[in-house]
Amino acid sequence: MINTIYIEKEIANHPRTKMLIERFPNAAKITCERYTEIFNRKAQNFRLQKKNPALILAKKYKNMVLKAPNHYGIGAEHNYYFSHMLNCIYDCRYCFLQGMFQSAHYVLFINYEDFINEIKLILKKHSRENVHFFSGYDCDSLALDSISDFTKFFMPFFELNPSGLIELRTKSTQIRPLLRISPINNCVVAFSFTPNKISSTLEHKTSSVARRLEAIIELQKNGWQIGLRFDPLIYTKDFFIEYEELFDSIFSKINSKLLHSVSLGGFRLPKNYFRKIEKLYPDEILLTSPLTEKNNVLCYPDDIQDNMFSFCEKTIGQYVSPEKFFPCYEVI
Amino acid sequence: MAVHIFCALSCEAKPIIDNFNLIRLNEFDLFKIYQSIDKETSLIITNIGKVNAVEAVTYHHDNIKTSEYDIWLNIGIAGHENISIGEIRIINKIVDHEDQSCWYPQIIFNPPCNCIDLITLGKPSAEYQSCLYDMEASGFYFAATKYGTLELIHSLKIISDNNKAPISKINKNDVSNLVKNKINTINKILNELRLLSSEIKSTNKQPRDYENFLKKWHFSQTEKYQLLNLLQKHDVRFPENNFSEISETLKTGKQVLKKLRDKLNKTDFSLH
Numbered sequence: 376m377i378n379t380i381y382i383e384k385e386i387a388n389h390p391r392t393k394m395l396i397e398r399f400p401n402a403a404k405i406t407c408e409r410y411t412e413i414f415n416r417k418a419q420n421f422r423l424q425k426k427n428p429a430l431i432l433a434k435k436y437k438n439m440v441l442k443a444p445n446h447y448g449i450g451a452e453h454n455y456y457f458s459h460m461l462n463c464i465y466d467c468r469y470c471f472l473q474g475m476f477q478s479a480h481y482v483l484f485i486n487y488e489d490f491i492n493e494i495k496l497i498l499k500k501h502s503r504e505n506v507h508f509f510s511g512y513d514c515d516s517l518a519l520d521s522i523s524d525f526t527k528f529f530m531p532f533f534e535l536n537p538s539g540l541i542e543l544r545t546k547s548t549q550i551r552p553l554l555r556i557s558p559i560n561n562c563v564v565a566f567s568f569t570p571n572k573i574s575s576t577l578e579h580k581t582s583s584v585a586r587r588l589e590a591i592i593e594l595q596k597n598g599w600q601i602g603l604r605f606d607p608l609i610y611t612k613d614f615f616i617e618y619e620e621l622f623d624s625i626f627s628k629i630n631s632k633l634l635h636s637v638s639l640g641g642f643r644l645p646k647n648y649f650r651k652i653e654k655l656y657p658d659e660i661l662l663t664s665p666l667t668e669k670n671n672v673l674c675y676p677d678d679i680q681d682n683m684f685s686f687c688e689k690t691i692g693q694y695v696s697p698e699k700f701f702p703c704y705e706v707i
Numbered sequence: 708m709a710v711h712i713f714c715a716l717s718c719e720a721k722p723i724i725d726n727f728n729l730i731r732l733n734e735f736d737l738f739k740i741y742q743s744i745d746k747e748t749s750l751i752i753t754n755i756g757k758v759n760a761v762e763a764v765t766y767h768h769d770n771i772k773t774s775e776y777d778i779w780l781n782i783g784i785a786g787h788e789n790i791s792i793g794e795i796r797i798i799n800k801i802v803d804h805e806d807q808s809c810w811y812p813q814i815i816f817n818p819p820c821n822c823i824d825l826i827t828l829g830k831p832s833a834e835y836q837s838c839l840y841d842m843e844a845s846g847f848y849f850a851a852t853k854y855g856t857l858e859l860i861h862s863l864k865i866i867s868d869n870n871k872a873p874i875s876k877i878n879k880n881d882v883s884n885l886v887k888n889k890i891n892t893i894n895k896i897l898n899e900l901r902l903l904s905s906e907i908k909s910t911n912k913q914p915r916d917y918e919n920f921l922k923k924w925h926f927s928q929t930e931k932y933q934l935l936n937l938l939q940k941h942d943v944r945f946p947e948n949n950f951s952e953i954s955e956t957l958k959t960g961k962q963v964l965k966k967l968r969d970k971l972n973k974t975d976f977s978l979h
Binding site: 381403407412417420423426429611654655656659676 | 775811815824852855856857858903906907910912939940972973976977978
């Protein structure tokens, strides 16, 4: 699975680095000064690297935890995100990471303790308020959890700090590390969905909608809070039929009363990312969708977007109370 | 896609020239350049040293048509403390001994040989270590990355000397034989790289009728880019449908672009 591991010299002797390296005895290990010597270099090809990404073990020095955009949130006034990892094992054709990075290698920042220290400072700053932390912005929160031990390290911290809520955004069914521990009230495991047919067309290497649903059922049984994320909504001729089937299959199987939150967002990509993705995948039909440009972001025209949103809001509203529903109309 | 091979010595190059039936291009005299009749494979003899390697890559690029889909391969001999003579390695890290600059060739296929790091020295050394030593790779890689795609630029080294068999004991014939014995491995690596190259080359295919449209209507530079983009999308959305028939009656390039936009935006869109 991983044939090459690059290791920053400074963290070469970190216990987490050693533990990770032991998990890939056959991988070539190459030391470097900084991960940027390998990651995002000019003339790299994301599409080619995606065929066989390397793992880069690095240390993050600054900007560990950042403010989330204003419209991004599931109910708290203060929203932050952090990325212990850059890039994802999945290959979703709508993903902005393909446009943001030149490189498809996985960068894992192993200095978790420094992330925690910065989260502590933020919690202290908002000591009497709820703060939400989103962990799956530049990666899938759970997909590599079995090797990164991300939840094993971060869950106990959040358990002791209930004013901070962590969202684990994922399409992964790798939930064993979570099932091994007691559920934490201030953690939301948020699963992203598109309908089956759209998923099999666009979400390469992901598990099926059915498998994700099984994971949700298992997590709910064990007391974990679940979020549903229909973001991005993807337009196709049979949008209403496909999304109705998706909502039916989800809400008929899971316990919607126990849901923490449901959010919606339309397909949107910054124009420069979109152009890069077009160059990488010119045969991709998604990129020929009817799109318009707003403030340098490509998104669906208002009529399509409004129809999609009103249909989804109406259907989801049958299952989920308004205070748990967070549609995001903004495109930037 | 074309393959560009760089060897420091004629004796390293000889078995490759023979294998690919390369012919000397006499019009180039600063460096010796050889090429196959179909122009798909070329080889340049860089002479010894990283400065020569840089100049040879630049000279090759200036004189032989290269593209971002091409494969750039440095093939040569190198020393190591204990790897057996005749073994081949693909390089995954190149360090320039002089200024400590580093490069990391991106090996994203399963190579038929082991990988190793390499130090490029300014002059020969017999103080063998656990990495390879050569005198050209850093110059080659530094220069080739200006013209090629990182994943398609590689350095292959065949072990010629080690602690038990120093460099002074080998002659030109020995070097040629070392390379000749690894032609199969070189070919396997080239085949892997050709697959990668053809994948990215396929992303640059011109849409049907693009050239005909340029002949038939006038488009400004910006409009040419728009036309290319819209025709590409048209071919993806309507693979069976020939737009040139629909556009037959249109009088200007602007009308063609509008018609294409309308067709793409106003037709029901289906992902499946």
